[in-house]
């Protein structure tokens with residue numbers, strides 16, 4: 162088989178960056194083109210892509226369809242790693258991909274395993290894209306990854322891991338902390354994706370990746386054992402999670418464009434799905450029909466959560482979204 166021509170949307174982002182690194186590392190198999198929106202062409206990150214030898218194609222995916230079809234000339238596989246709130250912009254990209262004869266469309270999933278229909282707003286917007294793809298009869302692969310290692314550790318009293326913390330309230334234990342949840346290191350999303358898109362078994366399938374399945378109690382225990390510190394836990398009950406989620410959802414019904422409340426509500430959806438319902442497990446993924454990437458690629462050993470914690474404690478972890486002020490996003494909620 163010749164090289165696959167890949168068009169990657171989101172190469173300057175966190176998930177897309179992980180995918181880009183893995184595709185560039187396999188030059189025998191892939192040639193990567195980055196799709197960049199017109200408003201971002203001058204960004205330093207786009208210049209870095211050019212310096213790494215990545216071909217840039219510029220298009221507004223919500224602009225005229227013919228222009229998007231043209232941008233897909235010569236491409237076999239489209240991968241989208243668009244940000245959480247941008248999901249529906251992929252609808253016209255999928256339509257264009259069908260017209261361009263794309264052999265595999267990988268829409269932006271890359272989230273936790275959860276059912277469609279009212280559990281997670283973000284999942285439901287992604288599902289809208291998946292249903293559009295299926296109506297088009299466009300070949301696809303949906304890849305979910307559990308929760309990132311980089312977002313799954315608590316703060317320590319000494320402050321020694323603060324440098325890598327993205328989220329606020331990291332010492333909360335939800336609904337007794339016993340629900341197991343799948344975790345993947347952000348850096349391993351790319352290597353998994355590179356294997357999955359070469360594999361005919363994953364065409365028109367859902368696939369899930371993970372390195373570990375751990376509960377919050379196990380994660381906190383591991384952090385304490387490896388750091389020698391005692392974490393002050395803040396317990397949040399299942400009912401408190403359900404009530405707060407319902408309050409924010411009611412606000413969004415009246416104010417759907419309220420961004421701070423949307424961010425809080427999306428975070429609460431994750432908490433509700435992972436820790437109250439317990440959706441993000443290999444067993445539930447199998448029930449929903451996902452293939453298990455660990456079974457498909459037994460040769461690939463993803464970074465364990467324990468190894469990630471060791472790096473974190475050595476001061477060597479890299480904080481995702483280095484310029485994002487997450488507290489400001491939640492400010493008015």
Ligand SMILES: NC(=O)c1ccc[n+]([C@@H]2O[C@H](COP(=O)([O-])OP(=O)(O)OC[C@H]3O[C@@H](n4cnc5c(N)ncnc54)[C@H](OP(=O)(O)O)[C@@H]3O)[C@@H](O)[C@H]2O)c1
Nearest residue numbers: 171172173174175176198201243244245271272307308309
């Ligand atoms: N599993 C987890 O723990 C977890 C955690 C976080 C996110 N996620 C999932 O991962 C997905 C990707 O999120 P992320 O946080 O990795 O993304 P991100 O870092 O915010 O990056 C988004 C990328 O999409 C690009 N983009 C946005 N709109 C575009 C458009 N209209 N045309 C072209 N490019 C566009 C951005 O380019 P610019 O340079 O132009 O801005 C950027 O490269 C999300 O959908 C979310 O569901 C999962």
